[in-house]
Amino acid sequence: MAQNQKVSDIVLFDAATTPLKSVSALYGASIDRKDNIICIENKGNNLYPGVSIKGSWNIGKSNQIMVELQNFDDKGDVTITVRLENPGADPDKGTGVVVSRLNVPAGGLKELTISIPSKPPYPEVEAKLKGMRYTPYKLSPLTSSLDGTGDISRIVVFINRAKQDWKWGIKKVVAKVGPDEQMPSWMYLPSEKFFPFIDIYGQFIHKDWPGKTKSDNDLKEELRRELADIETNPGPSDRSLYGGWKNGPRQKATGHFYVKKIDNKWWMVDPEGYLYWSHGVVRVTPSCAVTPLDDREFYFTSLPKADDPFAEFYTTRDELLYPYYVARNIKKTYDFSAANIKRKYGENWRGKYAEMAHKRLKSWGLNTIANSSDKSICMMDKTPYTDRFELKSPDIEGSNNAWWKFKDPFHPEFRTSFRKQLMGRKKELEDPWCFGFFVDNEISWGGPTALAEWTLQSPASQPAKIEMVKRLKKRYKKIEDLNKIWKSGYANWEALLESQEKPASGSYNDCLEFTAIITEAYFKNVRDEFKKVAPDKLYMGCRFAGSNETALRIGAKYCDVISYNIYRRSLASFSLPEGIDKPVMIGEFHFGALDRGLFHPSLVETANQQERGKAYGIYVESALRHPNIIGTHWHQFSDQATTGRFDGEDFQVGFTDVCDTPYRETIENIRNVGYNMYKIRSSK
Incomplete structure (x- = not known):
């Protein structure tokens, strides 16, 4: 034994x-x-x-x-x-x-x-x-x-x-x-004592914790405390107008951001020529805690009646995420975070919150409003920002659905639809405070042959499938020759086009080749259209969250910056595939814990708020010491709703909670690394 x-x-x-x-x-x-x-x-x-x-x-x-x-x-x-x-x-x-x-x-x-x-x-x-x-x-x-x-x-x-x-x-x-x-x-607790379990502020009723809001007066007191803290800590003194390194070696000023490798480390350069490392946060918006109400209204103690001033928060929303609610047929929501911000800031709450957001970022040692943030906050000429597009063109019908299906780069609407999206954001694309855009997010690439296999499982009208069959005809001449290699039994080329079955195992080499062709068409078409409209903005890739090496290598050819969403403790072991040397942006990371009233500790759990704060510092410092990484963007500015968003995510991931109260332990560590980031980045 x-x-x-x-x-x-x-x-x-x-x-x-x-x-x-x-x-x-x-x-x-x-x-x-x-x-x-x-x-x-x-x-x-x-x-x-x-x-x-x-x-x-x-x-x-x-x-x-x-x-x-x-x-x-x-x-x-x-x-x-x-x-x-x-x-x-x-x-x-x-x-x-x-x-x-x-x-x-x-x-x-x-x-x-x-x-x-x-x-x-x-x-x-x-x-x-x-x-x-x-x-x-x-x-x-x-x-x-x-x-x-x-x-x-x-x-x-x-x-x-x-x-x-x-x-x-x-x-x-x-x-x-x-x-x-x-x-x-x-x-x-029996049902009649458990429900409702969410209070007027969107917090869990059956638990107490440090910093829990009990009254509107608590919100006002917290605002006074934080304003005093910001006055004591206005921000690092070594920063340029755009948050670049004022004391560092100055580069050519072009009036826009660009990337440059200096002494074996990649950097961004701000519009005035100062070296810049992007220390930012995603979703700077008052609407982080929107939650569905359909069949769940009995969860909540105090949802406002239709004539209540706070009934407006049945209709406020996050514009980027709104299509995800529509796709899931969610009819009714409530925006607890924005409601609490109104209680806290009073008249002109949106404007006051926006001003406060910029003060906070500077005070905390951050210099970037990352994607999916409120446009009115971004465009105040106070903090550099980036955003993302999600392509709206037709799908490859047979593709796996991560957030959305893979878009067909051979469809004639692929380019025209993206061009239309770009023109709709012309103001941002001409704004010197905007350094670039991501296009798409966490695409499902599958394995090295997946895109071609999904194409073959699509209808006969799929443009990518028509292109693939055209290439196969050129290679094999006769369907019998293809059948012999593929170990398949198609009666003719039309039968291959009509089939929506997964191809036989012998198709591997052809699918490997056409997957690369689709990937190349995707990145090339996006880059071509992007640079036509916004030649001075950075095309920052598709925010890889796992992919195959083919996608990475092809993406690296066309993207100014490769972006990854990496939920780990550290980036010390992160590396690009051999032979690729490009700047890298971390589009998402976070840590959470269960000691503040939410039910989910996020994708990377820590024991408590103290450990969460330490984890932040370790992660960002590991990025600062990596020669390829030019920035980290935390996901997200404020906690998700206690009762979940459109997909049920109910993570403790904010710099602030649902009541707009900062998590002090996390802020302390953001400041520690943020105020010293250029010293860390420039060290040998």
Whole structure:
């Protein structure tokens, strides 16, 4: 028996002794047993690469699952999902399973524990909680719906929607008996006492925390406190008009921003010729906490009546995100953040909030309003800004849907539609305070052959498909020649055009080639149209959030700046593919915690606000020390709504909360790194 193993422990899997025939790879992962550990490797974009372990066990009264995992990569934490299934489980419906996600840091073997929770006394309360990623009943990635028999027939361990290559391993899975975890007090409340659970300010009722707003007077007091703080800390003294490095080596002034490599480090240069590093935040807007009300109005204590002055916040919205609400057929929303800002600033609240936003950014050591922010705030000639386009042209119908389907660059509307979008933003594109634009966001690229495969799964009228078949005809001359290579059975070229089935395995090389052709057409067409209208603005790419190397290499040819959304602890191990040397902008990152009344600690969880603040400093300093990175943009300025936005995101990710109160621990660390950023960036 292992040193730490108890008599009551039940070993479900041990890489040293479990027969390999019970272990199978999932979704393109490769597996190998080495040194008594099952090593798993995945390449590129895959849905759920990992392993399935089949068996027949009974975990009895066990309430903990211990998993030994190892992360062989140096890229940072890898998030591993572990799922145990009862016989007859339906994972898609969430029945008969216990599921949790574990963050595994790089390095040696890590022993991680999943606690199986007790069943709450009022399950009907949980059944009414919807539209939130995490809820007051689900404050972690854990889902538990085991049938109570203790019977387990399968263990699945995988990475959820892997967006990059990972090497990791699993050594052991053991069921244990441990102390029961205490449920939060509100989970003992019956329905009539639990609902409503959101107060007039959009805050959770059944919990208290430091800085919680209890009255309108609290809002006014906080404003007085913050104005005094800003007066004491007006901002760094070494900054140019645009937030550039006033004491640094001056470059050619062109009246607009550009990028330049100096002493082996990439920089931006501001319109006056000062070196500039972009330290910014996404979504500087009063409308960060818009939340859907459809079928959920009973969640809230004090929604205003139609004739109430605060009824206007049924119609205020974030313009960029509004189409996402429309696409989901969400009819009614309420904007808690803007309502609180009106309570706080009073008459002319929009104008006062806008002025305050610029004062805050400067005071906190920030110099960029990043994308998806309020245009009226951006265009006040006070802080440099960037924004993003989302292409509106027709889709490749067979493509996977991340945020939106992939746009067809061979469609005649691809260029004309984007040109029209550009002309609609002419004022920003001519504004010296605007340094550039992203185009699209977190595109789903799939694997190295995916775009071509999706094209072949589209209707016969798809322009990209017509182009692909035209090229195939030129190569193969006869359909029989294609069938021989592809191992397919198309009757004629028309049958290939009409088919919407995934192509046979022999199509790999042709799909690899045409995926590159589509990618090239996408980036080239975007750049050509962008530079025709805005030759002096930076085309800042598509905000990669995982991609294949083909997309990265082609994108690097056409983008002035490559952009990534990277949710990690540090960028110390970040690198571009070999042979690519381009400036890089971090379009999104964040950290969150559960000690301030929200239900979701964000994509990168920290223990509390103190740790969250420290994590900010570590991340941004790692970016400042990276020769390619020219800026970091935090997502987002204020917390999301406690009850979630259009897709249920309800993250504690703001510099301010739903009541516009800054998180002081985070602000302190933003200042620490922001006031010293040019010193850090210029150090050898």
